[in-house]
Amino acid sequence: MGLPDGHRCTFEDCGLGKTRQQLAWADAVCSHTGGSVLIVAPLAVAEQTRREAAVCGLDVKVCRTQLDCQHGLNITNYEMLEHFTPDKFSGIVLDESSILKGYGSSTRQLLNDFAEFIPYRLCCTATPAPNDLIEIINHAEFLGILRGKEIIARFFIQ
Numbered sequence: 001m002g003l004p005d006g007h008r009c010t011f012e013d014c015g016l017g018k019t020r021q022q023l024a025w026a027d028a029v030c031s032h033t034g035g036s037v038l039i040v041a042p043l044a045v046a047e048q049t050r051r052e053a054a055v056c057g058l059d060v061k062v063c064r065t066q067l068d069c070q071h072g073l074n075i076t077n078y079e080m081l082e083h084f085t086p087d088k089f090s091g092i093v094l095d096e097s098s099i100l101k102g103y104g105s106s107t108r109q110l111l112n113d114f115a116e117f118i119p120y121r122l123c124c125t126a127t128p129a130p131n132d133l134i135e136i137i138n139h140a141e142f143l144g145i146l147r148g149k150e151i152i153a154r155f156f157i158q
Helices: 018-033 046-055 078-083 097-101 106-115 133-142 148-157
Strands: 007-011 037-041 060-062 073-077 091-095 120-125
Touching: 007 018, 018 037, 018 046, 018 073, 018 091, 018 120, 037 046, 037 078, 046 060, 046 073, 073 078, 078 106, 091 097, 091 106, 097 106, 097 120, 097 133, 106 133, 120 133, 133 148
Parallel strands: 007 120, 037 073, 037 091, 060 073, 091 120
Antiparallel strands: none
């Protein structure tokens, strides 16, 4: 089973340009759909990403609520996500998507619910541990590949 169209990951070690890659992907989604993208990042990363975007000739708006958003590229932190409306976005980027690691976390569930109907989704994080099945399953669930229970059921059937 492959990824749904528009749902991707960048699992790369530090220093390989994930920020520029996510910005290029988000800009391509905006161009393709004519819509907006929300980048969700850890605290204190939004300004750094905005500065990196400026170097690349892109304008990224740092937002605390939906009212702050512009048409195009927007960024907020994970703690502010509840102040946004998912149907206003064509794409979502999770910067440091390892936040999905916590199986029972309310943040993971909020992210899954928020992104459920967003057509373009990108997860960016340093390479997940190959034996960390929970992290891999949670990424698959966020990307709409399979639910965690379906993955576990397939594993035991096989």
